[in-house]
Amino acid sequence: MSAKLNDAALDTIFRTARTQNAWTDQPVTDDEIRAVYDLMKWGPTSANMSPARFVIVRSKEAKEKLKPALSEGNLAKTMAAPACVIIGYDVEFYEHLPMLFPHQLEAKTWFNWSAEWAASHAVRNGTLQGAYFMIAARALGLDCGPMSGFDVAKVEEAFFPEKNIKVNFLCNIGHGDPKAVFERSPRFAFDDIAKII
Numbered sequence: 001m002s003a004k005l006n007d008a009a010l011d012t013i014f015r016t017a018r019t020q021n022a023w024t025d026q027p028v029t030d031d032e033i034r035a036v037y038d039l040m041k042w043g044p045t046s047a048n049m050s051p052a053r054f055v056i057v058r059s060k061e062a063k064e065k066l067k068p069a070l071s072e073g074n075l076a077k078t079m080a081a082p083a084c085v086i087i088g089y090d091v092e093f094y095e096h097l098p099m100l101f102p103h104q105l106e107a108k109t110w111f112n113w114s115a116e117w118a119a120s121h122a123v124r125n126g127t128l129q130g131a132y133f134m135i136a137a138r139a140l141g142l143d144c145g146p147m148s149g150f151d152v153a154k155v156e157e158a159f160f161p162e163k164n165i166k167v168n169f170l171c172n173i174g175h176g177d178p179k180a181v182f183e184r185s186p187r188f189a190f191d192d193i194a195k196i197i
């Protein structure tokens with residue numbers, strides 16, 4: 001049986017967690033970043049394919065490399081963030097399936113027969129892993145600022161010279177300054193968007 005999280009934990013990962021737009025000076029350490037990965041990696045993916053790939057942009061030099069790809073609205077806050085995580089996905093994830101899914105050694109052939117088919121799985125599962133990353137970061141006391149306002153081609157060219165890695169979204173991480181958080185936007189009520197049949 002899974003244990004149910006208490007209210008404080010649910011607040012930390014969902015109810016009071018907010019998308020951050022400004023950051024305190026508190027840095028994000030290597031140990032914290034590795035701990036986030038070591039938690040999120042357990043989130044499920046199809047055939048355990050684990051297609052997400054991460055580059056943590058933290059140094060001044062790496063930030064300068066990212067800068068030209070950022071939209072105007074995302075520029076200042078990303079340059080000021082302790083780190084910006086590039087969340088990508090490997091469209092050739094199937095090459096690793098013999099290691100990742102060893103009890104079905106033919107699993108590679110389920111995906112490698114069509115680039116389009118493989119990419120659809122990489123996007124779906126890579127996006128899930130991006131979400132797992134954010135939930136794990138919040139669970140470990142970090143704040144997140146996810147972004148899709150950037151030039152994907154520029155980020156791929158600058159950070160992923162290997163052509164099999166594509167970029168999904170960016171996520172600033174650190175300790176948020178609550179002063180820059182927008183008013184909470186509404187969410188759909190269950191009955192507006194779901195039904196139990």
Ligand SMILES: Cc1cc2nc3c(=O)[nH]c(=O)nc-3n(C[C@H](O)[C@H](O)[C@H](O)COP(=O)(O)O)c2cc1C
Binds near residue numbers: 017146150184
């Ligand atoms: C994949 C993704 C892309 C986003 N892109 C941007 C962006 O480019 N710039 C931005 O300021 N906010 C961006 N956001 C932030 C959303 O607007 C924000 O998460 C949403 O309004 C909910 O805010 P809340 O978490 O504070 O309730 C993005 C969020 C996600 C998950």
